[in-house]
Amino acid sequence: MADNVLWIITDDQMRSTLRSMDRTWRRLVRKGVHFRQGYSAMPLCGPARASILTSRYPHNHGCATNMTHQPFVAQGHDQDTAATRMKEAGYDTGYFGKYMNGVAQQPAYVAPGWDRWVTLLDGMIDHPRVNVDGTVRKVDSQREFDRFAARRLRRFIRRHHDTGPWFAVYSPTAPHGPSTPSPEHADDFDDVPWDPPAFNEPDMSDKPTWLRDLPPQDRRKMQKLYEGKLEELQDVDDQIGQVLDVLRETGQLKRTWIFFVSDNGYLLGEHRLLHKSQPYEEAAGIPFVVRGPGVEPRTTDALVSQVDLMPTTLDIAGLDPDTGRELDGRSMLEPLRSGDWSAWRRRLIIENTNLDWALLREGSHAYVEHHGTDEWELYDLERDPHQLASLRDADVSEWSRKAGQLTGSQGVAMRGLEQ
Structure with a gap:
């Protein structure tokens, strides 16, 4: 029987928080490949999710703002996604969790390719609406929706214990604010220290002009936000543990590929910034883990992106990822199995269109490269991992040329430029 594929996509999770998730760490990170250099295609929820589903970079899918659903559908992108291709290959499919901002304007919408569809329509309000296979209903809260979606995913997995292969997505809303962890975890990280080296960076003269006069962030406020994220992630960790239990109990764990990523990271006062969307490691970097059949546990510095999920998944299904449309990402399947990343990409683009x-x-x-202001930054992350001192005297002409080529290309041509 062919292998199953499960994507787990958290919301606004920094790389640094992955270690706080004990079950995920023990059962995914230690049992799979942990990528220290995983990146969002664009560190903003909607555009990143569009890139995940289509293996298109934002400059190719044209969905620049967080209200992504309408332009995504208007351009026909929902007609050719990981789901539509896996469905055509004979896989049963299910989406359980947050989809894209803007979908509430089409409350009965079910994206092509999904057999089961459990998505959140309203966020951050009491009794939000949920779309269950085209029927609108309500749940008590946004956090209850994460548990609701996870229960539906577990039911989906159980129903497929002796049937054909499946492809599913679990996309909880956590740890996106505002923080509402369960009572069980509400005090797990009370007063956790928050003092990253780039917090309220004192010398901003190396940063773009619009950043230089930013006021400092309030440390206590940032600490509370960090505390809330960690506590909410314990609830996600619980749900992942239960999903893994069902996979094991039904005999499917050994034939299921599991990809764990986030849509983007988050800045909590580093460089005086609060939010995502910016080209710094805390926001652009994401947790990225893959566990699968025959994969030896290891940690790697290979440069990987969200756009690699779709081609890898299609490759697992025995499909040519470029059939019908060349994808921007590349399949990780061979190096995941062999452990040899020597032929992998040498450079990677992240952008905010x-x-x-x-x-x-x-x-x-x-x-x-900041195109609107004709400014640039260059960091050596080995010597300056917190991006505190841009190399202002460097000649960046070659860097600029490469960045320009990558942001103007797609498909096979783009992948060639990465070598």
């Missing part, structure tokens, strides 16, 4: 910047990662360096 709304704020008009591009980030190029290559080797130990991170080059940022």
Whole structure:
């Protein structure tokens, strides 16, 4: 029987918080490949999710703002996704969790390719609406929806214990604010320390002009936000543990590939910033883990992106990822199995087509080009992992050329430029 595939996509989770999730750490990270250099295609929820589902970078899918659903559908992107292709390959499919912002304007919408559809329509309000296979109902809260979606996923898995292969997504709303952890975890991280090296960076003269006069963030407020994220992630950790239990109990764990990522990271006062969307490691970097049949546990510095999920999943299903449309991402399947990443990409682009910047990662360096203001930043992350001192005297002409090529290309041509 062919292998199953499960994507777990959290919301606004920083890389640094992964270690706080004990079950996920023991049962996914230690049993799979942990990527220290995983990145969002664009560190903003909606555009990132569009990139995950289609393996298109934002400059190719054209969904620049967080109200992503309408332009995504208007351009026909929902007609060719990981779901539609896996469905055509004979997989049963199910989506359980947050989808894209803007979907509430079409409350009965069910995206093509999904056999089961359990998505949140309203966030951050009491008794939000939920779409269950095209029927609208309500749950008590946004956090209750995460548990509701996880229960439906577990039911989906149990029903497929002796049937054909399946492809599913579990996308909880946590740890997106405002913080509402369960009573069980509400005090797990009370007064947790929060003092990252880049917090309220004192010398901002190396940063773009719009950043230099930012006021400092309130440390206590940032600490409380961090505390809330960690506590909410304990609830996610519980749900992941229960999903893994069902996979094991039904004999499916050994033939299921599990991808764990977030849509983007988050800045909590680093460089005086609060939010995501910016080209710094805390926001652009994401947790990224893959566990699967025959995969030896290891940690790697290979540069990977959300756009790699779809081609890898199609490859697992025995499909040619580029059939019908060339994908921007590349399949990780062979190096995941062999452990040899020597032929993998050497450089990777991350971008924000709304704020008009591009980030190029290559080797130990991170080059940022701000197109609207004609400014740039260059960091050596080996010597300066917290991006405190841009290399202002560097010649960046070659960095700029490479970034420009990557943000103007797609598919096979783009992947060639990464080598």
